[in-house]
Amino acid sequence: MNTLDSQVRPAGGAGGMRAGHLPRLLPERFWGGSASLEEHLARHGRPPARGRDGWFREQLIAEVGRAGLTGRGGARFPTVTKLRSVAAGRDIPVVIANGTEGEPASAKDKVLLAREPHLVLDGAVLAAYMVGARQAILVVHDAVREMVDCAAAERRGARSDPIRIKVMTGADRFVGGEASALVNWVGHGIPRPTATPPHVFERGLAGRPTLVQNVETLAHLALIARHGAQWFRSLGTPEEPGSMLVTLIGAVHRPGVYEIEIGVPVAEVLGFAGGPAGPLGALLIGGYFGTWADPGAVASLPFSVAGLRPVGGSPGAGLIAALPADACGLAETARVARYLAAESAGQCGPCVFGLDSIAGELEALAAGRPFGEARLRRWMGQVDGRGACRHPDGAVRMIRSALSVFGAEVNQHARGWCRGTRRAGVLPVPSWEAA
Secondary structure (H helix, E strand, C coil), rough: CCCCCCCCCCCCCHHHHCCCCCCCCCCCCCCCCCCHHHHHHHHHCCCCCCCHHHHHHHHHHHHHHHCCCCCCCCCCHHHHHHHHHHHHCCCCCCEEEEEEEECCCHHHHHHHHCCCCCHHHHHHHHHHHCCCEEEEEECCHHHHHHHHHHHHHHHHHCCCCCCCCEEEECCCEEEEEEEHHHHHHHHHCCCCCCCCCCCCCCCCCHHHHEEEHHHHHHHHHHHHHCCHHHCCCCCCCCEEEEEEEEEECCEEEEEEEEEECCCEEEEHHHHCCEHHHCCEEEEEEEECEEEEEHHHCCCEEEEHHHHHHHCCCCCCCCCCEECCCCHHHHHHHHHHHHHHCCCCCCCCCCHHHHHHHHHHHHHHHHCCCCCCHHHHHHHHHHCCCCCCCCHHHHHHHHHHHHHHHCHHHHHHCCCCCCCCCCCCCCCCCHHHHHH
């Protein structure tokens, strides 16, 4: 029995959260709006009482480490490492909850914030306690701002939190969710990512150590504090424990957001949405910084970092886009590449000029116009790893995978023929960017 066993047991209705069972984050049945504070406490119970000494704070951090929680925003960085780094800072830290969800194809964070905002707020407050922060800032997508504002106001009225909670709308930009870009947005109103030290956990908002965590990660943290590491590890794999939210779009019967156990086969993940709605041409796994994959090649692979590694993939931000067989994968890739080029933060040539040129070459390929494959690959090599941030790297990774998975179509397009009969538009791209 670990040292927290007597402290993390939930009160009230949270006793029904059985180990090894789903759902954890979302209610089994969605009601018309957000869960009230009363409904939230009835389902999850109250978080553990926060002790005034450093011992209990350290025990909570250690429990997160034993749980093996990693970030659910895409990078899968160990949460305990961030907590310890920020807690060790010399200045009073700040916590930023990242709910911007700039990925156009993803909806998991919006659904979580719309349905269970108090679980995220619990996690933000507990994270602030763990690192010694006095303020937590929730940066959310405009679509859920009102619901999160209402939840925060309800907690203020109940005087349930010992710290100040601030809610603000994030930048409507793809790059806006990157940690340093988010800090720059909160502090200066400019969503500009940086890749050079100091890191935000060392010197972030107003020069203070800053903990930036995805909202789903914080929701998991809130449950670990209630139920403990062993409960959390009753799902998932030993290396990648727990559950995660995934967004399933495209040619599936019931597109939407689902909570899955990490490590189940890709085919089973698609089964949550009723399975494919017809023959599939490819799967885009992990989002617009992810990788295209052949459906047959990945169907039996575990949906996890280790499971998808053989095909160069990763769960990323928790997204699978199913491309129907009658859609042109090169046209879809060209649209997304143009969107990503337009989303450049404008800091460096490889991103500003490189991605624009790459997108133009892909557009020519998709349209059956003359293009140079060798030139395109050379440009990708010149861009990869040379940007001021990781934006061009993610774009190039997705594009490279497209040239591999749709290799036969590349040759067909070069001869002016396309097998696709469906107009491009399976993958969502903001209309103001695509114009």
